[in-house]
């Protein structure tokens with residue numbers, strides 16, 4: 001059976017947290033350092049933003065989400081701030097792309113007009129994924145935050161979803 005993307009369900013929370021924690025521990029994907037629990041992810045599901053998992057042979061192996069870019073700001077209501085995470089042992093097999101394609105389809109169906117994110121310049125797999133999906137690299141925020149006490153730059157990316 002090929003990997004299958006679908007909307008996340010409450011029973012996926014533990015796998016989603018485990019996969020996110022792979023990315024947090026790698027220190028290449030995010031400024032976040034606090035490991036997440038299934039309860040944290042259950043809260044995301046309650047918020048109701050687009051959250052896609054990719055299932056392969058009965059196991060969740062990747063996910064992508066699009067929470068609001070600036071919650072409460074009406075003008076930005078159709079902008080999702082995406083994340084994509086693939087289980088460490090499963091990267092580079094097209095699962096990130098599968099998750100992001102499904103996320104873009106879901107976001108478009110909900111009337112979103114844009115996905116944005118910020119990516120560490122050193123995160124070549126993530127930059128490659130975005131390039132492959134047609135994201136534009138808008139520019140670089142210098143010294144945008146500190147990770148483990150070191151200043152880090154981030155590349156701003158955007159994908160227009162509507163014509």
Ligand SMILES: CC(C)(COP(=O)(O)OP(=O)(O)OC[C@H]1O[C@@H](n2cnc3c(N)ncnc32)[C@H](O)[C@@H]1OP(=O)(O)O)[C@@H](O)C(=O)NCCC(=O)NCCS
Nearest residue numbers: 023029085086091092093094095096097125126128129132
């Ligand atoms: C970034 C990530 C989501 C990409 O998912 P993936 O399943 O590994 O990537 P895919 O196999 O779908 O590849 C997507 C594209 O990126 C390219 N790519 C993937 N890994 C790459 C690597 N290590 N170096 C260069 N290019 C790479 C692929 O060739 C493919 O390009 P193509 O469509 O032009 O052939 C995944 O590697 C991951 O979970 N990384 C850790 C968490 C993270 O960094 N998340 C992003 C935070 S913004």
